[in-house]
Amino acid sequence: MRLRHGVVELPQNDLRRSGSIDSCLGKTVPCSNRNTKVDQDTILKILKKVNYPGFSRDIVSFGLVKGVEINEGHVSVGLAVTTADKSIPEKLHAAIDQALKDAGFINAAISISVAAPKTPAPSIASGVAAHDPEHDALREVKHVIAVASGKGGVGKSTFAVNLACALAKSLATQGRVGRVGLLDCDIYGPSVPLMIGLQGRPEVDGDFLVPMENFGVKVMSMGFLVDEDTPVIWRGPMIMKTIQQFSTNVAWGNLDFLIVDLPPGTGDAQLSLVQTIPLRGAIVVTTPQRAAVSVARRGAMMFTKVNVPLLGIAENMSYLATPSGGRENIFGEGGGAEAAHDLNTELLGQLPLDPRVREGGDRGIPIVLSHPESISASVFTDIARRLIEKVASAPTALNSSAT
Numbered sequence: 001m002r003l004r005h006g007v008v009e010l011p012q013n014d015l016r017r018s019g020s021i022d023s024c025l026g027k028t029v030p031c032s033n034r035n036t037k038v039d040q041d042t043i044l045k046i047l048k049k050v051n052y053p054g055f056s057r058d059i060v061s062f063g064l065v066k067g068v069e070i071n072e073g074h075v076s077v078g079l080a081v082t083t084a085d086k087s088i089p090e091k092l093h094a095a096i097d098q099a100l101k102d103a104g105f106i107n108a109a110i111s112i113s114v115a116a117p118k119t120p121a122p123s124i125a126s127g128v129a130a131h132d133p134e135h136d137a138l139r140e141v142k143h144v145i146a147v148a149s150g151k152g153g154v155g156k157s158t159f160a161v162n163l164a165c166a167l168a169k170s171l172a173t174q175g176r177v178g179r180v181g182l183l184d185c186d187i188y189g190p191s192v193p194l195m196i197g198l199q200g201r202p203e204v205d206g207d208f209l210v211p212m213e214n215f216g217v218k219v220m221s222m223g224f225l226v227d228e229d230t231p232v233i234w235r236g237p238m239i240m241k242t243i244q245q246f247s248t249n250v251a252w253g254n255l256d257f258l259i260v261d262l263p264p265g266t267g268d269a270q271l272s273l274v275q276t277i278p279l280r281g282a283i284v285v286t287t288p289q290r291a292a293v294s295v296a297r298r299g300a301m302m303f304t305k306v307n308v309p310l311l312g313i314a315e316n317m318s319y320l321a322t323p324s325g326g327r328e329n330i331f332g333e334g335g336g337a338e339a340a341h342d343l344n345t346e347l348l349g350q351l352p353l354d355p356r357v358r359e360g361g362d363r364g365i366p367i368v369l370s371h372p373e374s375i376s377a378s379v380f381t382d383i384a385r386r387l388i389e390k391v392a393s394a395p396t397a398l399n400s401s402a403t
């Protein structure tokens with residue numbers, strides 16, 4: 001399988017005079033500034049203080065700096081960005097200029113080459129991501145929806161698996177069979193294969209991985225590619241590149257929905273993934289305790305940063321149903337509603353703490369299918385129906401050729 005480049009595919013052309021960042025690093029070019037010797041590392045350190053507008057990540061680690069030249073005390077910096085947002089280069093120019101001035105470098109030459117995303121950026125996306133039309137595995141996917149959380153262990157994968165199955169069931173009743181995909185992006189503990197009863201290795205078709213399928217849901221997971229017993233040791237940049245490549249090289253075919261189970265947390269890997277995939281929206285899973293509100297907010301912030309709409313909050317493990325028909329609020333109550341109110345979105349549903357949910361996950365038969373009459377299954381079904389209604393009325397985020 002040939003994996004294609006990640007999201008920020010940067011043109012090199014008009015930065016040739018500056019040389020690549022690799023050739024800059026470590027190479028000392030003496031020059032004088034306030035009678036001190038500076039080299040490119042010094043300048044890169046300064047540039048590392050400049051974040052990409054709206055992000056907590058700096059332009060150097062984003063790989064946007066393509067060249068640094070120091071000539072007789074005169075500093076030239078070259079950047080290449082891929083964005084449809086005209087304000088980005090202006091903001092970058094001002095921030096870099098300020099950072100250099102603060103460090104004593106006045107009148108630095110800053111050149112920023114701007115490339116438009118290769119396919120029209122979806123209106124809801126920030127435009128940072130670029131898609132290669134020839135290799136765009138998502139071109140026939142109507143709605144990509146991320147399932148995220150601010151922290152791990154809240155039932156995100158359980159939610160993603162059951163939601164995908166509930167969507168597949170609902171769509172099948174409309175004659176739309178095989179129109180749901182599930183992408184498990186958790187590289188550390190991919191649990192989706194177990195939860196949806198799949199194992200083995202996916203086939204490879206040319207440049208693409210062919211998703212495996214169960215319960216009418218097409219599934220791709222790192223769990224199919226990495227041996228269970230092999231410890232997965234990744235370094236930061238490696239994680240991002242791998243997830244980006246992995247997530248964009250799957251032959252999904254024609255889908256109405258692709259549910260993406262994001263890795264837990266809100267770090268760089270998640271952020272970069274959110275930029276890679278043109279998302280129609282995101283659902284944040286949370287637990288009912290009030291303390292979880294700030295965690296949910298953190299999860300949601302990641303999407304607002306890149307203009308991905310929040311479709312709602314799903315509260316999991318909301319209560320335990322007692323034999324007498326009551327509800328025991330083991331983990332507190334109100335967190336989901338408060339988070340939804342806070343984030344100006346809706347509470348999509350409250351899923352009870354149900355041992356059959358866990359059993360279903362362990363057995364590979366999601367509760368939506370094993371106990372369709374259960375309250376849990378009906379909440380998932382209701383969320384799936386509302387999601388179908390919600391996005392059906394809105395324009396598709398992706399290639400309009402998807403039918």
Ligand SMILES: Nc1ncnc2c1ncn2[C@@H]1O[C@H](COP(=O)(O)OP(=O)(O)OP(=O)(O)O)[C@@H](O)[C@H]1O
Pocket residue numbers: 149151152153154155156157158159186189191264316317351352353354355356357358359361362
């Ligand atoms: N509503 C529920 N009732 C009972 N058990 C549940 C419920 N939701 C999730 N679980 C169980 O809780 C555990 C954690 O769930 P899950 O793996 O889906 O969480 P996660 O947020 O994806 O975790 P991670 O951050 O590790 O990816 C699993 O054993 C799952 O079966």
Ligand SMILES: [Mg+2]
Pocket residue numbers: 156157158186191
């Ligand atoms: Mg998970």
